[in-house]
Amino acid sequence: MHEITLCQRAIELIEAQALQHGVTRVTGVWLEVGAFSCVEQSALEFCFELVARETVAEGCELHIHQQEAECWCHDCQQHVQLLSSLVRRCPLCAGSNLRVVADDGVQIKRLEVEETNHV
Incomplete structure (x- = not known):
């Protein structure tokens, strides 16, 4: 399941941007999933919620657009x-x-x- 790795990298990027801009809480994240990425949306949602725990993105609303x-x-x-x-x-x-x-x-x-x- 590569969804967990994708989510871990996304959280790393989100936290870096939050730190750079002095943000303490992210309330929404919009992701675009490539048409040929072989990413399962439900697995991505589950993994994102898991990986976002105890980060600035914990509990945020996740929006996924399938290309x-x-x-x-x-x-x-x-x-x-x-x-x-x-x-x-x-x-x-x-x-x-x-x-x-x-x-x-x-x-x-x-x-x-x-x-x-x-x-």
Whole structure:
């Protein structure tokens, strides 16, 4: 299960940003999961909650956006959306000369933080 490793790295990055900006609590995290990342959303949610314990992101709301499987078809010269990463033919022309455009990783797209009052 590589979801735990992805979450550990995400928390490291979140904590580094929080420290850099003087944030003590992260209330929301937006992740984008690449179409070809082989990440299971429910496992990612479970692992994130586990790894976030006792960090600035503990109890935050996790938002996950699954990227669409996008490819470039060299045969018909079009960007096409695939319904599955197992599809090997262009849905427009049935050509097999596809180049993957979609990502295969996980990215932190946005953080929401709780404002701190400086006196």
